[in-house]
Amino acid sequence: MHSVFLGLGSNLGDRQQQVLKAMEKIEQLVGRVMARSSLYETEPWGFLSTNRFVNAVIKVQTSLSPRELLSVTQQIERAMGRKEKSLGHQYADRPIDIDILLYDDLLVDEPDLKIPHPLMQERDFVMRPLNEIMNNDNC
Numbered sequence: 001m002h003s004v005f006l007g008l009g010s011n012l013g014d015r016q017q018q019v020l021k022a023m024e025k026i027e028q029l030v031g032r033v034m035a036r037s038s039l040y041e042t043e044p045w046g047f048l049s050t051n052r053f054v055n056a057v058i059k060v061q062t063s064l065s066p067r068e069l070l071s072v073t074q075q076i077e078r079a080m081g082r083k084e085k086s087l088g089h090q091y092a093d094r095p096i097d098i099d100i101l102l103y104d105d106l107l108v109d110e111p112d113l114k115i116p117h118p119l120m121q122e123r124d125f126v127m128r129p130l131n132e133i134m135n136n137d138n139c
Contacts, residue, residue, distance in 0.1 A: 001031070001061045004069060005133070007099040007117070007126045008056050011044065015054035018080065022096050023058060025076045030069065031062035035136070037129030045123055057101065057129035066103050070113050073098040101126065 010018035081095040108115040120126045
């Protein structure tokens with residue numbers, strides 16, 4: 001089994017419910033959720049919007065490969081109303097966003113899959129909940 005950290009965010013609809021629903025779908029399709037952060041309300045990052053985000057990070061145990069994990073998380077996003085991932089860093093409002101932050105100690109550098117997530121250290125909305133889990137979970 002692999003330990004994976006996923007970042008979740010929503011700024012459309014019932015944001016808190018969207019994040020919690022994504023966690024349920026991840027538990028069903030990816031693997032057991034071992035830890036979850038608090039929910040954080042944050043300002044949009046990388047684009048202008050009047051819609052604030054609700055963000056969280058979860059730790060999941062999975063047997064999926066990184067590529068399979070990417071496929072499943074994108075399927076969850078689409079099922080929850082996400083039209084397409086951001087292209088060329090053109091961000092927009094979205095009902096759900098699921099990012100692979102860490103996958104064991106693996107390094108992946110492919111055009112559509114980068115692990116660890118290359119921008120996570122620039123994003124307080126990722127680092128605060130990630131640190132919360134790591135400090136409470138002895139990861």
